[in-house]
Each structure stands twice: as C-alpha cells, then as structure tokens.
Amino acid sequence: MxxxxxxxxxxxxxxxxxxxxxYRPLQTLYLEGFATTEHLTPQQALQRTFSPMPPGTAWGAKWEYGWFRTLVTISPEAEGKRVVIRINTGGVESVVWINGQPAGSFGWGHTEITLTRQAAAGQRFEILLESYAGHGHITVGDGPYPDGVESVPEPGPTQCVVGDSSVGIWRxxxxxxxxxxxxxxxxxxxxxxxxxxxxxxxxxxxxxxxxxxxxxxxxxxxxxxxxxxxxxxxxxEKRNGPTMPTLFAFGHAHIDVAWLWPLVHTQRKMAATVLNQLALFEEYPEFRFLQSQPHLYWMLQQYYPEIYARFKQAVREGRVIADGGMWVEADTNLSGGESLIRQILYGRAFFRDELGVDSRVLWLPDVFGYSGALPQILKGCGMIGFATQKITWAYNGGEQFPYNIFWWEGIDGSAIPAHIFTDYNSEMRPRNLMERWNTRLQANGIHSMIQSFGWGDGGGGPTRDHLEFYRRVQDLEGLPRVRMASPAEFFEDLFAHGLPRERYVGELYFQAHRGTYTSQARTKRGNRRSEFALREAEMWGCAARALQGFDFTPQSLWEQWRNLLLHQFHDILPGSSIARVYEEAEAAYAEILAAAGQTAQQAARLLSGSGAGRTAFNSLPWPRRALFATPQGEVEVELPPCGWAAIPNQPADASPAPSARAFKAADGFGLENELLTARFNRRGELISLWDKETGREVLAGPANRLCLYKDVPTKWDAWDLDSMTELLPVATDEPVEMEVLTEGGLAARLRLRRRLHHSTVEQVITLRRGSRRIDFATCVDWQERHKLLKVAFPFNLHTNEVVSEIQFGHLRRPNHRSRQYDADRFEICNHKWSALVEEGRGAAVLNDSKYGLSARGNTINLSLLKSAMAPDMNADRGLQTFTYAVYYWNGSLLESGLLREAYDLNVPPLVVEGTSAAEPVSLFRLDQENIVIETVKPAEDGSGDIILRLYEGMRTATRCTLKTALPVQAASQTNLLEEGAQPLDFANGEIQLDFRPFEIKTIRLHV
Known part of the structure; x- marks a missing residue:
C-alpha cells in the first residue's frame, strides 16, 4: 500500500x-589553549603556555591557529562501549592528536572522533587539537554591493567562540x-x-x-x-535482477590546492582528510579512497611525514587509489601545451617512483572546460581515459551536453575514452544513487557510471555514514548496483563490455565560468612569462651542456617547474581564489622568472663568448629581425633560428630605407611604413588601416576602441561573465592626450594617455619598417569595481568563424549566435592570437598575456581586465602592463606568418654581455614555418640526450626537414613521456619528419 x-x-x-x-554524552570536556600564526609541530605546541578556554571564550585573529588540549578518563558507565568525542573549538577545521598520535579531524563533515571501540573504565586519553580560526568573511559573490561597501571586510580581533565539547557513548x-x-x-x-x-x-x-x-x-x-x-x-536482503546498471564507487575528498584559503592551510586540510581515511580503513576493509594530486602527497610528505608514511603504506596495500594523471588538477584552457605535458610527465613520475603505481586516468572533476588539444596529449602520455563532471554544471542554462560515455576526439584526430559523471562529493544514500543514474545524459550505450563519495574542500572526505550506507546498497533491489572500484577499473570494465559508439569532436566548452579567462590578470601574465622563461632556460641550458659542458640536468629547474605547475591549479590560474593566494602567486612567479633568467643568462654567456659587446639569442625556430637600443640609437639585427648573433654597438651609417614614420595630422595622428598606413583619431582609436599592397581598407570601424562594461555576475563573481554584460556599456568620454614619441627610422611610435572612468591608461603604439603588425604596449592603473574592459577591432572581412590559437594548434568557433550552442560561446579562450580569415587574406589580434575574447560578426573584442569583488574584493586593482597587437596579411592562413608574429610578440630575444664576434650560429632549422619547435629540454632519464617537442600549427599535413648543428649521433621518436624510442634516419645533421595536422612530435637527440 x-x-x-x-x-x-x-x-x-x-x-x-x-x-x-x-550519541549519548557522558561528561563535558573543558579546553585550554592558545593562538598563534606559526606552523608548529605538536611537540612544539606542547611547550607553549595553555590557558583555560571555557565555552564562550573568543579567540582567533585573521590567519591564526588555536592549539587546544583536554584530558578524557573513561567512566565505568562506558565500559565495553564505543566512546567518541565531540569537540567544538569554534574554529573552521581541526586536526586531532590522541595520546600523541595523529588520529583524525573535526570539520563540517566530521563531527565526532572515536576514542575506542571497546572502552575500558579508567582509560585516559590526552587530546590535542590544532584548529584554524579563518581569515574573515568568505564569499564567492553576493550580487551588487552598495557604494562604499566592502565585499570582503577585514575580520575583528577574534573570529571564533569556543563551544560545548563532550565525551560520550556512541550507541x-x-x-x-x-x-x-x-x-x-x-x-x-x-x-x-x-x-x-x-x-x-x-x-x-x-x-x-x-x-x-x-x-x-x-x-x-x-x-x-x-x-x-x-x-x-x-x-x-532483497537483491537485484541481472539488468541493473553498475556504479563504480570510491571515496573522494576533492581538496582544492588553494581557493578560499591559502596554500599553507591546504597542508592541514590534507592531513585532516588523510587521518579520517586511515581510521576508516581499519574498520572497513572493503573501503577504497582516491587521492589524485601528487602535490598534495608531496605537501603531506614535507609537513606531516609520519602521516605520509602511513598513507603511503595504504597506497601499497591498495586501499588508497593513487591516480589522476597530473601534478595538480590544472586548468586546461590557460595552461600552455608544454605545461600540460609536464603536469602528466611529472605527475605520473611521482606516482610511479614514489608510490609504486601506474597512473593512467586523467581525473579532472572541477576544471572549467577542457582544451581540444587534450586528447592528443593524453594519448601521447599513455593515458587510458578521462573523467570529469563539471561540464554538466550549466546553471545559467544552455545546450545540454549529450553524452556520459564517449570517444573524445581532439583537434588532431586523436581520440580517448571519456566519462562525464555528475558530482564528485556524493553521498551514498539511495536517493543519491538513483539520482546519479536517472540524471545521466544519454539513455543508450551506457551501463555504468562513476560514483565518488565523501565530503570535499575541508569536509574531511568520507565518513562512517557513507560506508554504512554502501554496505546496504551494494546490490539492493530497486537501486543500481554499487561496486567499490577505481576510475581505472571503470574504464577497464568499459573496454571489456565494448567501447563507446558516440564521438564528440573538439573542446569540451564549459557554459559558465567564462570570466576565468580574464580574472587576476597579473597571475595570468606571470604564468605566460614563466612558461616562456622556462622554455628559454631549457633551450640554452641544453645547448650549453652539449657544446660547453654546462652543468644542466632535468633537476636543474625542477623546483621552478613544480612551482609553475602548482599555480596552474584550477582555482589559482583562472583567478577564482582569495587575495592572499594571488599575493603568493605573484611572488612565486618572480622567483621562477629570476631562477630561469639566471640559468638562461649563464648558459648563453658560455655560448656567446667573452669578447667585448653583446649577443642576442633567438629561441624561435625561424629567423627574425629584432630591434636593440644602443647609446647611438636603435639597431636592427637579423637573428638566426634557434641561435645567436652579435649586436652592433651602433647603427649603420646609412639609414635603412624604406623606414617607418609617425606623424601628426589635422584630425589626429598616423603611423606609416612601406606596407601600411594607420590613422588614429584624437581619442587614440585606429580609424583607418590602409593596405598599400592591395589598396584596401582593413578596418570596418574604429579599432583600438576601449570598451568598458558593468560586470556583476549573478552567481560566481570572479568566475563568471554573463551574457548581458555587453548590454551595460559604461561611458568613457574622458579627454585623451596623444603625441609622436618616435618620428621614424626602424620604428615609429605614438604615445597615448587618458583617463578611463576611475582608471588611467598609457599606450605606446609602434609600427616597424617592413611590418604588418602594430603593437599597443599598454599600462593601466586599474581602479574599477565590477567592470570589464575590452578592446574592439572591427575588420573589413567576412567569415562565419573566428580562428583562435590553443595549445599545439587552433580552434574554429562561430562568430554568430544562430543556435543555442553558438550563443553559449559568447566568450571564448585563446592563447597568443585570434583571427578572422578569408581564403586570401585575414586579420588577427595578438596578445602577450590575455586569454578571453568575444567575436561577433567582423569584430574581435579582446578582454583585458575584469574587476571582480569576490572572493578577492581588490582583484586586479593597481598597475597592469600588457601588449596586444593587430596584424593583417594577404594570402592564405598557411602563408600568413601569423605563428611567427605571435611568438615574436611573446618571446623577446635574450641579450647577454659578451660576444665572440663570430658569424651567427643556428642550432636548429626547419624548412617549413608551420612547424614549431615548442620545447628543447634535457631527457628525463639523465642520459644527457636532448628532447625536442615540435608541432604542426596550421592544420595541414606537412613534410619538413629538421637540421641541427649540435654534435648529434642518432635520433629517435618517442611518446610524450620520452618512452618507446623508434629510430629515425639521421644523416648530415638532418632528419626528415612527416606531420599530420596539429600533430605533436617528441624527438630524442642522442648527443
């Protein structure tokens, strides 16, 4: 009934x-303690002075930790019973030691800790806790804020109040x-x-x-x-029939490496979570727990070695599933291609060398969209599957993603099995299991899904409740079957039952969190600069080792790489963390740049010679004309590909012809060279870009037009950029000052100064001789709240798509909103360039540190700055420096030179003191400019071999010749992890290579 x-x-x-x-309480516990900002060991804490802290005691300034202790004596009433403690320090989370041993944690997901399952009267337990007070108000966005209201106000002198604590019987x-x-x-x-x-x-x-x-x-x-x-x-006890689906379940505690707390607190979160799982392993032998990120293991190893040793033993016993693929769960939209490979290279190496396991599944449950380059990277790194859930989180609507299990095909045609589930912190109650299955995205071709369970982000992971429910629902009539198994076992079961029929091609675009392409601009700039600085250091370090015996190994820059990969975590690089995270990120990038720069300088000086003068090094795989300042004026030097040349001490006697010039006109200003004439109105807007070669106007309206919009996302402030933002322009009609900065010669320059609402902008606009590129070097003193700054470039071109660079290639996306999914992608991600392309010509907007843009019709709108107010209320305020550029060409995209120009903008030549005054040297040459040498690095095995990473960048099959001047004895091709070497024909310093469109190749040179 x-x-x-x-x-x-x-x-x-x-x-x-x-x-x-x-729970039946037996007696009240009274605490004594003290507060500190120091990171103490329990032994150090016990040497401090503890004072009584009864219920009602206020404690805990910003960033403080409270150390508390109490003593429990088991009463006769509890004899033979399970006895637990409930302690309320008032803090956010607490790590607990019992009788000197780390035992567990308290947090919002864990409210009691078992002292003993079989109590004996008179037993004594010394309890010690380290409890975090917090750092004030936490918000991810509370909507519009009245003028003068702080979204993240400073906390008072105390934040916490000690509550009631007790010991009792667990019935x-x-x-x-x-x-x-x-x-x-x-x-x-x-x-x-x-x-x-x-x-x-x-x-x-x-x-x-x-x-x-x-x-x-x-x-x-x-x-x-x-x-x-x-x-x-x-x-x-009723069991299912044979047709029920299976949920592959495992414990999980999604721990953001940093987010609404700083990195240092994640150490405690990891320790707290691990202690809870170790306790559960003792009571539930069937329990298995996934811990995915090597960096968190590394943190535990550094700061809690005793806990780490126990956790590592649990890995060996198979209780802990050590899998996940990457060093951290990294953002895949913004991270560079080589960085994504290193995430897996170093992540899998840690799993293998430190933990003795083979990590084969990329586990990225909480990342904000997935690059179309990932399938090739995953396949090249030996991964067997990819799992996420974030794509389903389309809370503002949009077109529903069609599949849970499918082949994911990347931009080069590589494909890998992928699984999209719907929550990474599930419960194990029947309603959660049924919801998981009934809310799947596809009805056919699917018989299983992943069910990860436990409380994340400080909740401490699974509890007894999760596992007790699991014991009842494993095969309970009316529910999907539940099987405790790893993500890898899920994919192996998938292979055994037949691979998916469905196929999805291209990026996995996330229909939310579009603001993460722009938030926290300094961090994004630090990431881009650090990626290229490490590239530079590795290339010249390898060259100097091969030619001069320079001490350079895979370990030389490991700390810098680890730091870079850490800050590519999906709540750091995207810009969605608290202010302290970004203060520390900017300091980390400064350290990376200093160390990488020092290595590059030392290596380059060995290569350049010790004679008087200067040498310029070009790490790009094509020749380039570079400008250098001398006391007598600018000089232009032809630099060989992947090589170096001396810089003259002064310009040549004869002025180069033709040259660039800057001029002032009656209605504005202009720049001109033999290819282009650019005219600017008095507001600094580019109102004409005349192509002299074809006699055509490039622009369809004013370009370099700075557009300011009101930006108040309805949900996640730093994460989101809502579609109605473009309907909320802010007037920017303040006066503009312009002047001619450099009249002409090798380069002509204009300078622009203006106010922009509450901010100020200064630009130096440069056109070089013989160039089709105009650079806008920009400095903004940004003082906005809830504003978005874009720059618009409308082109006189017709196309139905915008072409945007991503890692190891590019994507084509609609520049219209004809259907829902077209409209959903109103803000997209690019790396160094985006272009509108006709068959015989095109125009692009380049950048040195920007990722977000919108393209509608014939206009590219590059997103420059976004001033979110949560979780960092001062996000991006202060000085911001960046450069963007406009570039126009005639001919096909393949012949456009776009790759060269974009790399040239991002990779300035390295200049060192000293020169041999010899002929220019080129270490590597390619005869096709759509093939890029992305990386030159030492082989990970320490053999002294050199690894080259190359890719095809223009979406066309290409045969090319790689020529090297290094003393190479033989060459082979490997996978992306430098494994499985296949010999290549190598003669006279040359290798013939065939690339398919967007293919990545890894070449090992035996030096």
Missing amino acids: ALTIEWKHRIELWEKALWNAC EEIYQAAVDFSTLFDLSQLLDPRSLRACQIDEALMDATLLIDPELPEEEMLETIRAGRERMRPVL
Whole structure:
C-alpha cells in the first residue's frame, strides 16, 4: 500500500529520533589553549603556555591557529562501549592528536572522533587539537554591493567562540538501525508507490515504528531496536535482477590546492582528510579512497611525514587509489601545451617512483572546460581515459551536453575514452544513487557510471555514514548496483563490455565560468612569462651542456617547474581564489622568472663568448629581425633560428630605407611604413588601416576602441561573465592626450594617455619598417569595481568563424549566435592570437598575456581586465602592463606568418654581455614555418640526450626537414613521456619528419 500522510509523518519522526539517539554524552570536556600564526609541530605546541578556554571564550585573529588540549578518563558507565568525542573549538577545521598520535579531524563533515571501540573504565586519553580560526568573511559573490561597501571586510580581533565539547557513548545498535531505516525509507520514496517492492518496504517501516520505542530505559529500548532491525532485515536482503546498471564507487575528498584559503592551510586540510581515511580503513576493509594530486602527497610528505608514511603504506596495500594523471588538477584552457605535458610527465613520475603505481586516468572533476588539444596529449602520455563532471554544471542554462560515455576526439584526430559523471562529493544514500543514474545524459550505450563519495574542500572526505550506507546498497533491489572500484577499473570494465559508439569532436566548452579567462590578470601574465622563461632556460641550458659542458640536468629547474605547475591549479590560474593566494602567486612567479633568467643568462654567456659587446639569442625556430637600443640609437639585427648573433654597438651609417614614420595630422595622428598606413583619431582609436599592397581598407570601424562594461555576475563573481554584460556599456568620454614619441627610422611610435572612468591608461603604439603588425604596449592603473574592459577591432572581412590559437594548434568557433550552442560561446579562450580569415587574406589580434575574447560578426573584442569583488574584493586593482597587437596579411592562413608574429610578440630575444664576434650560429632549422619547435629540454632519464617537442600549427599535413648543428649521433621518436624510442634516419645533421595536422612530435637527440 502507498503510505498515508499520517504514516509518512510517523516514519519521518522515528527516523529523526533514531539519528538523534546515536550519541549519548557522558561528561563535558573543558579546553585550554592558545593562538598563534606559526606552523608548529605538536611537540612544539606542547611547550607553549595553555590557558583555560571555557565555552564562550573568543579567540582567533585573521590567519591564526588555536592549539587546544583536554584530558578524557573513561567512566565505568562506558565500559565495553564505543566512546567518541565531540569537540567544538569554534574554529573552521581541526586536526586531532590522541595520546600523541595523529588520529583524525573535526570539520563540517566530521563531527565526532572515536576514542575506542571497546572502552575500558579508567582509560585516559590526552587530546590535542590544532584548529584554524579563518581569515574573515568568505564569499564567492553576493550580487551588487552598495557604494562604499566592502565585499570582503577585514575580520575583528577574534573570529571564533569556543563551544560545548563532550565525551560520550556512541550507541552502535541505534546507529545501525538508523542507517537501516533511512536506507529503506529513501528507497521507498524513489519507487512506484504501487509496486510490490515499495509496499513491502512501507510495511516493514510501519511495523518498525510500532516495534521501536525510543522512550524506554536503555536495555529495554535496545531490545525494541533489535526487534525493529529484524523486521527490516528481509527487505534489506532483497537483491537485484541481472539488468541493473553498475556504479563504480570510491571515496573522494576533492581538496582544492588553494581557493578560499591559502596554500599553507591546504597542508592541514590534507592531513585532516588523510587521518579520517586511515581510521576508516581499519574498520572497513572493503573501503577504497582516491587521492589524485601528487602535490598534495608531496605537501603531506614535507609537513606531516609520519602521516605520509602511513598513507603511503595504504597506497601499497591498495586501499588508497593513487591516480589522476597530473601534478595538480590544472586548468586546461590557460595552461600552455608544454605545461600540460609536464603536469602528466611529472605527475605520473611521482606516482610511479614514489608510490609504486601506474597512473593512467586523467581525473579532472572541477576544471572549467577542457582544451581540444587534450586528447592528443593524453594519448601521447599513455593515458587510458578521462573523467570529469563539471561540464554538466550549466546553471545559467544552455545546450545540454549529450553524452556520459564517449570517444573524445581532439583537434588532431586523436581520440580517448571519456566519462562525464555528475558530482564528485556524493553521498551514498539511495536517493543519491538513483539520482546519479536517472540524471545521466544519454539513455543508450551506457551501463555504468562513476560514483565518488565523501565530503570535499575541508569536509574531511568520507565518513562512517557513507560506508554504512554502501554496505546496504551494494546490490539492493530497486537501486543500481554499487561496486567499490577505481576510475581505472571503470574504464577497464568499459573496454571489456565494448567501447563507446558516440564521438564528440573538439573542446569540451564549459557554459559558465567564462570570466576565468580574464580574472587576476597579473597571475595570468606571470604564468605566460614563466612558461616562456622556462622554455628559454631549457633551450640554452641544453645547448650549453652539449657544446660547453654546462652543468644542466632535468633537476636543474625542477623546483621552478613544480612551482609553475602548482599555480596552474584550477582555482589559482583562472583567478577564482582569495587575495592572499594571488599575493603568493605573484611572488612565486618572480622567483621562477629570476631562477630561469639566471640559468638562461649563464648558459648563453658560455655560448656567446667573452669578447667585448653583446649577443642576442633567438629561441624561435625561424629567423627574425629584432630591434636593440644602443647609446647611438636603435639597431636592427637579423637573428638566426634557434641561435645567436652579435649586436652592433651602433647603427649603420646609412639609414635603412624604406623606414617607418609617425606623424601628426589635422584630425589626429598616423603611423606609416612601406606596407601600411594607420590613422588614429584624437581619442587614440585606429580609424583607418590602409593596405598599400592591395589598396584596401582593413578596418570596418574604429579599432583600438576601449570598451568598458558593468560586470556583476549573478552567481560566481570572479568566475563568471554573463551574457548581458555587453548590454551595460559604461561611458568613457574622458579627454585623451596623444603625441609622436618616435618620428621614424626602424620604428615609429605614438604615445597615448587618458583617463578611463576611475582608471588611467598609457599606450605606446609602434609600427616597424617592413611590418604588418602594430603593437599597443599598454599600462593601466586599474581602479574599477565590477567592470570589464575590452578592446574592439572591427575588420573589413567576412567569415562565419573566428580562428583562435590553443595549445599545439587552433580552434574554429562561430562568430554568430544562430543556435543555442553558438550563443553559449559568447566568450571564448585563446592563447597568443585570434583571427578572422578569408581564403586570401585575414586579420588577427595578438596578445602577450590575455586569454578571453568575444567575436561577433567582423569584430574581435579582446578582454583585458575584469574587476571582480569576490572572493578577492581588490582583484586586479593597481598597475597592469600588457601588449596586444593587430596584424593583417594577404594570402592564405598557411602563408600568413601569423605563428611567427605571435611568438615574436611573446618571446623577446635574450641579450647577454659578451660576444665572440663570430658569424651567427643556428642550432636548429626547419624548412617549413608551420612547424614549431615548442620545447628543447634535457631527457628525463639523465642520459644527457636532448628532447625536442615540435608541432604542426596550421592544420595541414606537412613534410619538413629538421637540421641541427649540435654534435648529434642518432635520433629517435618517442611518446610524450620520452618512452618507446623508434629510430629515425639521421644523416648530415638532418632528419626528415612527416606531420599530420596539429600533430605533436617528441624527438630524442642522442648527443
């Protein structure tokens, strides 16, 4: 029978009563403690002075930790019982030591810790806690803020108040009955109320409420509990038929490496979470727990070596699933291509060398979109599958993603099995399991999904509740089967039952969090500069080792690489963390740049010679004309590909012709060379770009037009950029000052100064001789709240798509909003360039540190700055420097020179003191300019071999010749992890290579 409302109310009341009766306090615990900002060991903390801190005591300034202690003596009443403690310090999270041993944690997901499962009267337990006070108000965006209101106000001198703490008996029989009861009640509410199964469950629950009497004295009440459990037992033992799907389950505690807390606090989060899991392993031998990020293992190893040793042993025993692929769960939109490879290279190496496991699945549950370059990277790194859930989180609407299990095909045609589930911090109650299956994206071709369970981000991971429910729902009639297994086992089962039929091509675009392409601009600039600085250091370090015996190994820059990869975590690089995270990120980038720069300088000086003068090094795989300042003026030097040349001390006597010139006109200013004439109005807007070669106007309207918009996202402030933002322009009609800065010669320059709302802008606009590129070197003193700054470039071109560079290639996306998915992509991600392309010409907007843009019709709008107010209320305020450029060409995209120009803007030549005054030297040459040498690095095995990473960048099959001047004895091709070498024909310093469109190749040179 279907439950009547009256019976349902009774069952709900009994369920609540059972859960409330699980804990019976025996005595109050009183705490004593102190607060500090130091990171202390327990031994150090116990040397400090502890003062009484009874309930009601206020403590905890910003960033402080409280150390608390108390003593528990087991009373005779608890003899033979399970005894637990509940301690409320008032802090956010607490790590707990019992009798000197790390034992567990308290947090919002973990409210009690078991002292003993079989208490003995008189037992004594010394309790020590380290509790985090917090750092003030936490917000991810609370909507519009009134003028003058701080979104993240500073906290007062104390943030926490000590609450009530106690020790008590955990009434295990009542707890087991509560889990039985909730399992069945949950299930009955999911079934057809007229089904036989639902009726039998309802009858059992009704009878149980008649049998269980919570009001009786202890022993009599427990007898009724046993009778109620016995009545429920038959319906709990019913098993499924053969056609039920399977959920592959494992414990999980998604721990953001940094987010609404600083990196240093993540160390405690990791320790707290691991301690909870170690305790569960002892009681639940079937339990398995996924910990994905090597950096978190590394943190634990550095700061809690005793806990790490126990956790590492659990990995060896198979209780901990050590898998995930990357060093951290990195953003894949913004990170460079080589960085993504290093994430997996170093991540898999840690799993293998330190933990003795082979990580084969990329686990990225919380990343904000997935690059179309990833399938090739994953396949080249030996991965067997990719799993995420974030794509389903389209809370502002949009076109639903079609699949849960599918082949994901990347921009080069590589494909890898992929799985999209729907939550990474699930519970294990029947309603969660049924929801997982019933909300799947596809009906056919699917028989299983992943179910990761546990409390994340400070919740401390799974609890006993998760595992007790698991024991009841593994094969419970009416629910999907649940199997404790790893992500790798999920994919292996998928292979065994037949690979997916569905295929999805291109990037996995996330229909939210579009503001993360722009938020925290200084961090994004630091990332771009650091990636190229490490590239530079590795190239010249390898060259100097091969030619001059320079001490350079794979370990030389490991700390800098680890630091870079760490800050590519998906809540750091995207710009969605608190202010302290970005203060520390900017300091980290400064250290990376200093160390990489020092290595590059030392190596280059060995290569350049010690004679008087200067030498310029070009790490790009094509020749370039570079400008250098001398006391007598600018000089232009032809630099060979991947090589170096001396810089003259002064310009040549004869002025170069033709040259560039800057001029002032009646209605504005202009720049001109032999290819282009650019005219600017008095607002600094580029109103004409005349192509002399074809006699055509390039622009369709004013360009370099700075557009300011009101930007108040409806949900996640730093993360989102809503579609209505473009409907909220802010007037920017303040006066503009312009002047000719450099009249002419090798380069002509204009300077622009202006106010922009509450901010100021200065630009130096440069056109060089013989160039089709105009650079806009920009400095902004940004003082806005909830504003978005874009720069618009409308072109006189017609196309239905915008071409944007991503890692190792480019994507084509619509520049219209004809269908829902077209409209959903109103803000997209690019790396160094985006272009509008006709068959015989095109125009591009280049950048040195910007990622977000919108393209509508014939206009590219590059996003420059976004001033979110949460979780960092001063995001991006202060000085911002960056350069963008406009570039125009005639001919096909393949012949455009676009790759050269974009790299040239991002990779300035390296200049060192000293020169040999010899002929220019080129270490590597390619005869096709659509092939890029992205990386030159030492082989990871320490052999002294050199690894080259090359890719095809223009989407066309290409045969090319790689020529090297290094003393190479042989060459081979490997996978991206430098494994599986296949010999290549190598003669006279040359290798013939065939590339498919967007293919990445890894070449090992045996020096």
